[in-house]
Amino acid sequence: MTEARALQPETHRTGTETTISVEQIRKRYGGHEAVAGVSLEVRRGEFFGVLGPNGAGKTTLVEIMEGLREADSGTVTVLGRSPWPRNVALLPRIGVQTQSSAFFVRQTAREHLSTVAALFGAPKDAAGRALEAVGLTGKRDVMVENLSGGQRQRLAIASALVHEPELIFLDEPTAALDPQARRDLWEVLRGLKRQGRTIVYTTHHLDEAEALCDRVAILVDGAVAALDSPHSLVAAGGAPTRLLLPAGRLSPEAALEIEGVDRAEVRGGSLVLETRVSGQVLTAVDRLVGLTGVQTRTATLEDVYLELTGAAAGTTAEGTGGTRTTDGTDDTEQQS
Numbered sequence: 001m002t003e004a005r006a007l008q009p010e011t012h013r014t015g016t017e018t019t020i021s022v023e024q025i026r027k028r029y030g031g032h033e034a035v036a037g038v039s040l041e042v043r044r045g046e047f048f049g050v051l052g053p054n055g056a057g058k059t060t061l062v063e064i065m066e067g068l069r070e071a072d073s074g075t076v077t078v079l080g081r082s083p084w085p086r087n088v089a090l091l092p093r094i095g096v097q098t099q100s101s102a103f104f105v106r107q108t109a110r111e112h113l114s115t116v117a118a119l120f121g122a123p124k125d126a127a128g129r130a131l132e133a134v135g136l137t138g139k140r141d142v143m144v145e146n147l148s149g150g151q152r153q154r155l156a157i158a159s160a161l162v163h164e165p166e167l168i169f170l171d172e173p174t175a176a177l178d179p180q181a182r183r184d185l186w187e188v189l190r191g192l193k194r195q196g197r198t199i200v201y202t203t204h205h206l207d208e209a210e211a212l213c214d215r216v217a218i219l220v221d222g223a224v225a226a227l228d229s230p231h232s233l234v235a236a237g238g239a240p241t242r243l244l245l246p247a248g249r250l251s252p253e254a255a256l257e258i259e260g261v262d263r264a265e266v267r268g269g270s271l272v273l274e275t276r277v278s279g280q281v282l283t284a285v286d287r288l289v290g291l292t293g294v295q296t297r298t299a300t301l302e303d304v305y306l307e308l309t310g311a312a313a314g315t316t317a318e319g320t321g322g323t324r325t326t327d328g329t330d331d332t333e334q335q336s
């Protein structure tokens with residue numbers, strides 16, 4: 001992968017300088033308030049995630065930042081300027097990938113990117129660099145309409161990067177990608193951050209947001225329900241640690257007798273214990289039945305998210321969390 005041109009050295013780290021400022025933004029569609037008084041700041045060089053359930057107002061909010069929609073009230077400043085009405089001075093400085101990115105028809109991937117690059121006055125080699133950045137070099141001569149959904153999504157991202165903007169908006173950039181392509185794209189996105197670019201992105205992949213974002217805003221019903229680093233949100237969330245024992249080793253009733261076990265139930269072949277004092281409970285489990293095959297799952301951003309969005313009630317969360325077996329092996333995916 002070629003390294004795209006980095007921005008000025010002082011922009012390499014996340015700074016305190018504000019790239020986007022949103023103050024008391026509201027947007028109503030008919031009787032429905034899609035964005036209900038959102039205020040936030042995105043700092044220069046920051047990787048900022050906008051999370052929330054379907055219909056929470058993420059796209060509306062991000063499109064207001066991009067200058068694609070007008071807010072009913074409130075103020076937005078992007079790179080020191082108002083993005084609305086459409087601000088041409090901002091266009092070369094921002095890159096936008098939307099969920100319905102348009103392509104030039106009857107062009108190859110490379111021709112499409114060259115056209116976009118030309119529109120922005122980008123250098124001649126920009127299209128090739130952007131193709132390589134998203135792993136599409138091998139598809140450069142394929143007509144856009146013959147690319148797979150995931151390849152088209154990567155082309156849309158390349159289109160947002162081709163003029164090397166300092167601020168990049170990505171709306172669910174990994175939604176249609178297979179797991180390997182998703183991981184490959186994480187590296188592309190991390191590379192953009194290393195170059196000093198500011199990234200605002202929406203996703204429904206909580207593991208991804210936790211792995212990539214410096215800070216996330218969780219929107220619920222058009223309002224910010226939480227805003228902080230994933231680490232701080234998880235630490236403050238107080239979600240329990242889950243211990244998974246092979247089913248049959250210990251009954252739920254016996255498990256509930258252990259001091260510190262808040263909940264015990266059999267799910268999917270395991271006895272799942274919830275606790276806020278995992279060390280103490282592990283010691284007790286070890287004494288009772290041993291620790292062979294016991295796994296611990298620590299709280300994740302997904303736990304925090306589910307709690308905030310109200311979906312946690314009555315759901316099983318054994319699919320979430322980093323998993324660590326007690327014999328020291330770790331099957332948690334490396335997230336940073």
Ligand SMILES: Nc1ncnc2c1ncn2[C@@H]1O[C@H](COP(=O)(O)OP(=O)(O)OP(=O)(O)O)[C@@H](O)[C@H]1O
Pocket residue numbers: 029032034052053054055056057058059060061
């Ligand atoms: N142009 C529009 N006209 C009317 N209602 C709209 C329009 N755009 C969005 N909405 C409504 O506003 C609300 C917020 O939509 P928005 O697309 O911003 O949510 P989102 O969080 O991005 O959702 P998703 O995760 O499904 O993409 C939804 O109820 C949606 O139906």
